[in-house]
Amino acid sequence: MNTNHAPTIAILADDLTSAADGAGPFVDRGLAAALGRRKLPDPAAAVAAIDSGSRSATPAQAREAVARWSAGLSRRSIFYKTVDSTLRGHVALELEACFKASGRTSLVFAPAFPGAGRTTVNGIQLVDGVPVAESAYGRDPVHPARHSTLAELVPPCIEDVTMLDARTQDELDAQVAAIPDPESRLWVGSPGMALALARRFGPAAAAPAAFDGVDTEVLVVVGSANPCSHRQADQLNAAAGVTLLRGPAARAGDPAAVLRRIAQEAARIFRQGRCGALIVTGGDTMEAVLDLLDIHEFDILRELEPGFPLGRARLGDGCSFLLAMKAGGFGAEDALARAVARIRGAAQFNAKETQ
Numbered sequence: 276m277n278t279n280h281a282p283t284i285a286i287l288a289d290d291l292t293s294a295a296d297g298a299g300p301f302v303d304r305g306l307a308a309a310l311g312r313r314k315l316p317d318p319a320a321a322v323a324a325i326d327s328g329s330r331s332a333t334p335a336q337a338r339e340a341v342a343r344w345s346a347g348l349s350r351r352s353i354f355y356k357t358v359d360s361t362l363r364g365h366v367a368l369e370l371e372a373c374f375k376a377s378g379r380t381s382l383v384f385a386p387a388f389p390g391a392g393r394t395t396v397n398g399i400q401l402v403d404g405v406p407v408a409e410s411a412y413g414r415d416p417v418h419p420a421r422h423s424t425l426a427e428l429v430p431p432c433i434e435d436v437t438m439l440d441a442r443t444q445d446e447l448d449a450q451v452a453a454i455p456d457p458e459s460r461l462w463v464g465s466p467g468m469a470l471a472l473a474r475r476f477g478p479a480a481a482a483p484a485a486f487d488g489v490d491t492e493v494l495v496v497v498g499s500a501n502p503c504s505h506r507q508a509d510q511l512n513a514a515a516g517v518t519l520l521r522g523p524a525a526r527a528g529d530p531a532a533v534l535r536r537i538a539q540e541a542a543r544i545f546r547q548g549r550c551g552a553l554i555v556t557g558g559d560t561m562e563a564v565l566d567l568l569d570i571h572e573f574d575i576l577r578e579l580e581p582g583f584p585l586g587r588a589r590l591g592d593g594c595s596f597l598l599a600m601k602a603g604g605f606g607a608e609d610a611l612a613r614a615v616a617r618i619r620g621a622a623q624f625n626a627k628e629t630q
Contacts, residue, residue: 327340381435457475496537496564
């Protein structure tokens with residue numbers, strides 16, 4: 276385990292948006308972050324994030340992938356295992372595999388993300404006050420939330436467990452800051468924990484890195500069927516400088532075919548060279564597009580807003596482009612419109628942020 280004065284951060288996630296969300300708050304505090312898609316990213320980066328791609332895998336595949344990548348990240352001083360704030364995916368088996376391979380001796384479990392309406396009260400995960408398994412996420416046909424009680428997701432082999440309630444981000448920050456011996460612990464949570472960990476272990480708050488915007492079109496791909504995403508897309512219908520692709524607002528009979536069609540169209544448009552930036556809602560959608568573009572590693576530059584990270588990737592011909600992503604179920608109705616404006620007006624955005 277690395278014990279240098281400046282901690283090195285490991286982030287392991289089960290999908291792409293979670294990996295990027297986890298790195299974003301650290302970047303906003305001045306740390307360099309690299310993200311690998313089913314690969315170890317640049318070891319020189321202070322923050323190494325891996326998307327294991329395990330949310331859509333079988334249980335056996337998920338267990339094997341998480342164990343392998345956990346071992347690869349185990350020498351970093353702070354180990355943060357992300358979980359979806361709605362507790363979807365192979366949560367229990369991934370916690371067990373990660374805990375065993377990481378070499379940690381205790382677990383801190385805090386999936387609250389108060390900024391997106393996901394809170395934890397008396398050990399129950401809530402979405403806008405509703406137990407998550409009873410919310411719309413419990414009826415998701417692809418990755419349903421089956422548990423609301425945190426204790427049901429903690430593997431019996433983990434004996435030393437701290438579970439944190441949190442109604443506000445300040446409450447979560449204070450609890451995370453007070454836990455001793457942080458390098459011995461496996462930290463497990465959603466973007467709320469990433470914010471708390473970055474505030475504890477990142478350098479003093481610094482201006483996020485500036486980035487060059489684009490004067491070409493921005494391709495926005497809405498692959499999530501969540502109504503929130505489609506309300507956000509509605510704000511872009513007449514926006515200048517935007518090419519918008521969106522899937523159906525209702526789940527189709529063959530979601531995989533819908534995803535494949537959207538990803539293929541997005542990759543075709545992007546290869547034409549008229550778009551210098553890519554914004555995607557839905558982790559599965561971004562995964563599919565990046566697969567087609569043969570991109571398996573990129574840098575995280577900053578967060579456009581909490582839970583909405585911005586990165587830079589390179590195509591095979593060496594040309595770089597901006598990419599931003601977020602999960603489908605949160606954000607204000609103008610979240611996509613604001614992201615486009617910031618990417619296209621980077622000079623003004625950077626100046627405003629550093630004042």
